[in-house]
Amino acid sequence: MPFFVDFVSICCAVGFTLLDFVFHTLAFLKAGKLPRNRALRLSMHLLNFAIATWFSVVPGLGSVGTIRFIVEDIIKTYNFFHDM
Template sequence: MPFFGDFVSICGAIGFTPLDFVFPALAYLKVGNIAKNSKLVRSIVEDIKSYKFFHDM
C-alpha cells in the first residue's frame, strides 16, 4: 500500500495534537480555579505534612 507510512504519520499527528496543546492548557486552567478554593489547598498542605515515602510497604 503506497504512502501508508505518511497516512499513519498524519493520523498520529492529529491524535497527539490535543495531548500536546489542548489538554495541558485545560489542566492549567483547572488548577488555577482549584487554587482559588483555599479549603482544598489547605487539606493538601495538611496531608503533605504527614506523608511518608514507602509508608504502605
C-alpha cells in the first residue's frame, strides 16, 4: 500500500495525541481531587487548560505536515500519464 507510513502518521497525530494528553487532563479536572486553596486550584485549572489547548493544536499541525509529505511523495513518485 503506497503511503502507508503517512496514513499511519495521520492516525497517530489525530487519535493518539488527543488520547495521550488531552483526555487525561480533562479527566483529572472532572474526577481529580483539587486542592481547597483557591489560588492553587485556579493555577491547576489554568495549567490543565493550557496543556489541553496546546495538545489540541499539535494534532492539527501534525496532520498538516503529514498531508504535505503525502503531496511531496505523490509529486516525486507518481506522474500522470507516465506510461503513454
